[in-house]
Amino acid sequence: MTEPLLSPSFLATLDRLTLVSRRARVGKFKGERRSPRRGGSVEFADFREYAPGDDFRRIDWNAYARLERLFLRLFVEEEDATVHVIVDASQSMDWGQPSKWAYAQRVAAALGYVALIGMDRLIGAAITDALPSPRRRGVGGEVALFPPHRGRQQALTWFSWLSGLRLGGQSSPLTALAYYAANVRRAGPLIIIGDLMDDGWREGIQRLAGRHYEITLLHLLAPQEIDPELDGDLKLVDSETEAAVEITADFDLLSRYRTRVQTWQSEWQQFCAARAINYAPIATSLPFEELVMSFLRTRGILR
Numbered sequence: 001m002t003e004p005l006l007s008p009s010f011l012a013t014l015d016r017l018t019l020v021s022r023r024a025r026v027g028k029f030k031g032e033r034r035s036p037r038r039g040g041s042v043e044f045a046d047f048r049e050y051a052p053g054d055d056f057r058r059i060d061w062n063a064y065a066r067l068e069r070l071f072l073r074l075f076v077e078e079e080d081a082t083v084h085v086i087v088d089a090s091q092s093m094d095w096g097q098p099s100k101w102a103y104a105q106r107v108a109a110a111l112g113y114v115a116l117i118g119m120d121r122l123i124g125a126a127i128t129d130a131l132p133s134p135r136r137r138g139v140g141g142e143v144a145l146f147p148p149h150r151g152r153q154q155a156l157t158w159f160s161w162l163s164g165l166r167l168g169g170q171s172s173p174l175t176a177l178a179y180y181a182a183n184v185r186r187a188g189p190l191i192i193i194g195d196l197m198d199d200g201w202r203e204g205i206q207r208l209a210g211r212h213y214e215i216t217l218l219h220l221l222a223p224q225e226i227d228p229e230l231d232g233d234l235k236l237v238d239s240e241t242e243a244a245v246e247i248t249a250d251f252d253l254l255s256r257y258r259t260r261v262q263t264w265q266s267e268w269q270q271f272c273a274a275r276a277i278n279y280a281p282i283a284t285s286l287p288f289e290e291l292v293m294s295f296l297r298t299r300g301i302l303r
Helices: 008-014 061-067 100-117 152-164 173-183 200-209 251-273 288-298
Strands: 030-049 071-079 082-088 121-127 135-138 141-150 189-194 214-221 232-237 244-249 278-283
Touching: 008 100, 008 288, 061 071, 082 100, 082 173, 100 121, 100 152, 100 189, 100 214, 100 288, 121 152, 121 173, 141 152, 141 173, 173 200, 189 200, 200 214, 214 251, 244 251, 251 278, 278 288
Parallel strands: 082 121, 082 189, 189 214, 214 278
Antiparallel strands: 030 071, 121 141, 135 141, 232 244
């Protein structure tokens, strides 16, 4: 029997959280976010002068008694946002202790669940060559799509979709993200979860940045990738291309490797800062509950 991505007790904990959206947006349905429109909730927002055709029930008669002019009371209207969750399902994610892929699935499950219980519209995507249906194909890469869903009752559908994903080989994040940017245009919070091992990630994210999403980039690495414990003569094989390289793992090589990893993450940090993207490097050794309940809240992704 397959273990669920999230335990019932942890789901109850997630019920107290919401996804942070930095911009007020006008949605299609009633939800739990502040909208730029004025509507009929119970939270007062502002006054404006009465105009012919306005609802008499919203006239503030106390203001009329003081000023002898008609004003309407306006209230905050709460509406839904569109939340996008994109996971990297390339072969390089199937590595590490703990596994990057298992970790990414759980992170995506938690974030999608929080969106659904908040009555936001959830759209998901996976970058992989091994596609379930529905799918979209592009030259050099593919993206599996989870069509828009809304409401707590859709959580099991989301979990099932994530569990059914299969890791692909050498997928193309540039092709997949370019497709997504061109065809899934409803702006809103967009969260990418991946190891960023392909050169196409940078240009692909650049395409998304041009579409006014609120992008968060969760950069997952296994602890063995950050600080490898290797020694002696070794043959390393790329899990996606099967290209091999022989190395001698000594102190000098490992020191230069660790410096390069830090530089790589710093380059991503600078790239994201220049585009108002929330960049969060994460080691899968970080306990999952701590990631969700502390780290993602500190980073302004959940509250």
